[in-house]
Amino acid sequence: MSATAAAPPPSTRQSHRRDVHRSSPLTGLVSLIRLYGRLSRRQIVIWTLAMLALVPASILAMEEAYPDQDALDARAMLLDNPSAVMMTGPYFAEDDYTFWAMVANELLLYVLIAAAIMSVLLAVRHTRAEEQSGRLEMIRALPTGRLAAPLAALVIVTIANLLVGLAVTAGALMTGGPAADSLALGLVTALTGLVFAALAMVAAQITENAGTASGMALGTLALTFMVRGVGDVIDRQGSWLSWLSPLAWAQQTRVYVDLRWWPMLVALAAVAMLLVLAAALARRRDVGAGLRAARSGTPGASAALMAPGGVARRLVTPGMLAWGIGLFLFAVAFGSLASSLTDFVEQMPAIGEWAPITADDLTGSFAAFVLTMLSVGPVALIVSGVLRMRTEEVEGRLAGMLLAGTSRPALALLWFLVVLIEVTVMQVLLGLGAGLGVWQATEDPAWIGEMTAASLAYLPAIALCGALALALFGLQLRATGLAWLLVVWAALVTFLGDLLGLPDWARALSPLEHVALVPSEDLELAPLAVMGGAAVVLVVAGLMLLRRRDLVAG
Numbered sequence: 001m002s003a004t005a006a007a008p009p010p011s012t013r014q015s016h017r018r019d020v021h022r023s024s025p026l027t028g029l030v031s032l033i034r035l036y037g038r039l040s041r042r043q044i045v046i047w048t049l050a051m052l053a054l055v056p057a058s059i060l061a062m063e064e065a066y067p068d069q070d071a072l073d074a075r076a077m078l079l080d081n082p083s084a085v086m087m088t089g090p091y092f093a094e095d096d097y098t099f100w101a102m103v104a105n106e107l108l109l110y111v112l113i114a115a116a117i118m119s120v121l122l123a124v125r126h127t128r129a130e131e132q133s134g135r136l137e138m139i140r141a142l143p144t145g146r147l148a149a150p151l152a153a154l155v156i157v158t159i160a161n162l163l164v165g166l167a168v169t170a171g172a173l174m175t176g177g178p179a180a181d182s183l184a185l186g187l188v189t190a191l192t193g194l195v196f197a198a199l200a201m202v203a204a205q206i207t208e209n210a211g212t213a214s215g216m217a218l219g220t221l222a223l224t225f226m227v228r229g230v231g232d233v234i235d236r237q238g239s240w241l242s243w244l245s246p247l248a249w250a251q252q253t254r255v256y257v258d259l260r261w262w263p264m265l266v267a268l269a270a271v272a273m274l275l276v277l278a279a280a281l282a283r284r285r286d287v288g289a290g291l292r293a294a295r296s297g298t299p300g301a302s303a304a305l306m307a308p309g310g311v312a313r314r315l316v317t318p319g320m321l322a323w324g325i326g327l328f329l330f331a332v333a334f335g336s337l338a339s340s341l342t343d344f345v346e347q348m349p350a351i352g353e354w355a356p357i358t359a360d361d362l363t364g365s366f367a368a369f370v371l372t373m374l375s376v377g378p379v380a381l382i383v384s385g386v387l388r389m390r391t392e393e394v395e396g397r398l399a400g401m402l403l404a405g406t407s408r409p410a411l412a413l414l415w416f417l418v419v420l421i422e423v424t425v426m427q428v429l430l431g432l433g434a435g436l437g438v439w440q441a442t443e444d445p446a447w448i449g450e451m452t453a454a455s456l457a458y459l460p461a462i463a464l465c466g467a468l469a470l471a472l473f474g475l476q477l478r479a480t481g482l483a484w485l486l487v488v489w490a491a492l493v494t495f496l497g498d499l500l501g502l503p504d505w506a507r508a509l510s511p512l513e514h515v516a517l518v519p520s521e522d523l524e525l526a527p528l529a530v531m532g533g534a535a536v537v538l539v540v541a542g543l544m545l546l547r548r549r550d551l552v553a554g
Contacts, residue, residue, distance in 0.1 A: 027145035032152035036126050040156055047118045048163045050488075051111070055171030058107055061496055063099070063175075072097050079105075079236065083333040083437075086229030090248075091236040092257040100177060100256035108185065112250050113221070115164055115193035119157055120217040123197040126153035128204035128213045133395070137287055150201070150282065154275070157197045165190030181255045184264075188250035191267040195246040196221060198274035205281035215319070222326055246270065311401060312418040315392070316385045324426045327377045328433040334370045335437020335451070338363050364520035367438050367451060374430045375458040375512055376491045378423045382466035383483045385419035390473055390480050399551055408551075409543040416470050416539060420463055427462065431455025454518040460531040461511035465490070467538035474545030486511075 066072050076097040078084040085091065089109050093101035127150060130136040136149055169186030173179065200217035207213050224245040231242030242248040249270075252263045389412060392398040402408060435451030438444075469483035486509075493502060493510040507513045514527040 025145040025147040026151065027143055027148060028139075029145065029148040029152055032139070032144070032148050033155050036152050036156045037159070040122055040125065040160070043118075043122065044156075044160045044163060047114075047160065048167045051114070051164050051167035052171055055107070055111065055168050056174045057496065059103055059172065059175040059177070062103060062106065066099060066102060072099060072102055075102055075106075078337070081337055082233045083336045085232050085236055087330070087333055089228075089251045090232045090238045090242070092254050094236075098256070100181070103172075103177075104185075104251075104254075104256045108188075108251060108255065109247065111168055111185075111189055112192045112247055113225070115161060115189045116196035116221050117218065118164065119161060119193040119197035120200040120214055120221070122157045122160055123153060123200035124204055124210050124214045124217065126156060127201055128207070129210035131204075131287060132208065132210050140287060150279070154197075154201075158194065161190040161193035161197070164193065178256065181259050184253055184255050184259055184261065187264060188253050188255070188267070191264055191271070192246055192250045194271045195249075195267050195274070198271050198278065201278040202274055202281065205278055205285065215322070219322065222322075226329075309414040309418040312388075312415040313422075316388060316419055317422060320381060320385065320422045320426065323377065323381055324429060327374065327426065328429050331370075331374050331430045331433030332437040332440075334374065335367065335434040335439075335447075336441050337370075338366055338438045338441035361520045363438065363442060365517065367434060367447065368454070368517035368520040370434050371431060371451065371454055371458070372494055372512060372515070372517065374434060375427065375455075375462065375515075376487075376494055377430070378427045378458075378462050379465045379490055379512070380487050381426065382419055382423045382462055383469045383487055385423070386416055386466050386469040387473065387480050387483065389415055390477055393477070393551065402551070408546050412470065412474070412543060412546055413539070416466065420466060423462060423466070424459055427455050427458060428452060450519045457515050457518050457523055457528065458512065460528045460535065461515055463535040464511045464531045464538070467535040467542070471538040471542035471545065474542035474549065476549070 066075055076091070076094075079088070079091040087109075088105050091105070130139075130149070139149060140146075165186035167186075168189045169182050172182035172185055177185070196217060199220055200213065203213040203216040203220075204210075207216065224247055228242050228245035228248045228251075231239045231245065231248065234241060238248060238252055243252070246267060249263045249266045253260050389398065392401075398411075401411060431452040431454060432448065434455075435448035438447040438451065465483070465486055468486060469480065472479045472483050490510040490512050493507050494512055497507050497510075497513075511531055514531060516522065516524045516527075
């Protein structure tokens with residue numbers, strides 16, 4: 001037989017080459033990176049710009065708040081309080097508490113938490129959420145390698161963390177931070193984000209639900225926060241328990257104090273091991289399935305689920321409960337800081353220039369300020385709870401609920417009321433927790449009742465934020481993200497409004513700004529009535545707009 005006769009026809013050779021190409025585990029990687037990048041580009045840009053703005057703004061605000069060594073020494077005195085250590089970090093510069101040591105102590109932990117939250121959300125979105133929606137199965141039906149999708153997700157999350165880390169470094173350098181330490185600050189931020197991204201990828205292999213995977217990863221973040229806090233309380237420079245937390249690995253680099261690079265290797269090793277674990281677990285399950293099989297539902301819905309608002313309670317309550325527990329512990333810790341106030345104010349009488357704390361009513365004004373800061377949590381949670389309807393609509397589950405005969409306005413109103421009631425309970429618990437903390441600091445049990453009652457004053461402002469989210473949901477699905485701008489602005493005004501010297505008109509855009517600082521000030525009912533009325537108007541407007549908008553239409 002001739003060589004020509006033995007050769008396969010051209011069509012067969014081309015098919016063979018396509019099969020070989022298709023069998024590569026990385027086939028389609030570049031295309032998927034472009035796709036995932038396009039899907040997440042807006043979130044990545046927002047997180048990066050937020051860090052680029054907030055880090056230098058915070059540092060400049062600290063420069064105004066702590067202008068000299070006496071002020072820094074007063075700040076260092078707070079670290080004798082276990083609650084302050086738990087909420088900030090280890091105390092490395094006992095002998096020479098410099099401004100940049102204070103920046104690392106006060107800022108680093110919360111930058112790490114922000115990077116971790118971003119990483120968890122992005123990692124779950126491009127892994128478990130893709131499987132849950134069925135898109136990954138469609139992608140795998142195309143010429144796509146087995147490893148292309150998870151590797152593309154990892155690349156996007158890595159790019160996001162590098163950009164956020166670069167923004168943190170740039171923000172520190174812009175305000176005069178030492179170059180090497182500022183670079184390390186950005187690197188530990190990016191590495192910590194990658195650790196929690198890898199944890200989220202492991203969680204994505206265990207469960208079939210994206211929300212559960214995010215909850216597991218964020219729950220781990222909360223646990224590591226507590227472990228680090230308790231470890232640092234045991235030893236103010238970090239005990240053996242602290243080293244069980246990825247947050248401590250970043251803090252143990254001792255940026256701006258005594259820079260050490262080697263703790264970053266611990267984070268790198270953890271990322272590598274977690275990714276290997278995620279890959280091993282992925283081989284043990286089918287696409288769309290989790291290692292832990294979902295529980296079989298009951299033959300019929302329970303009476304609680306069938307009751308008005310039952311679906312909203314089922315979907316919203318677990319997250320509310322988890323956040324409520326965490327915020328309650330924060331409230332107790334914040335309130336207990338009242339025990340360090342007298343010495344702090346004596347060393348730093350200018351505290352009133354950057355926080356609404358007065359020497360005439362030191363404990364009362366401090367307690368009121370703590371309650372205002374804590375109220376940012378319920379503001380964010382009511383917006384998140386109301387906008388959960390958007391997720392249900394986009395995923396198509398809301399249509400199924402409507403088929404049962406409930407009208408869209410009725411469903412939305414019940415949903416809003418369920419979220420409002422749960423957030424109200426949480427707000428009362430925050431007041432109770434802050435009261436318990438102040439009682440522990442002052443040994444005066446009257447603070448428990450005063451702070452619990454004072455927490456109710458913030459309910460109209462909280463309801464107004466939730467009503468705005470409902471109105472935007474009724475107007476247009478794409479407009480719902482605007483509700484988060486109000487949350488961010490309220491947080492910025494509350495935490496940095498005095499330090500940044502924001503004008504009155506800008507501060508007035510925050511609903512929390514119109515609540516009197518009770519219990520140190522007299523309650524003003526007029527602003528609360530106006531905000532309550534505005535909330536009712538926005539709810540009615542949202543329900544009416546919802547009737548005019550098509551389902552899953554922007």
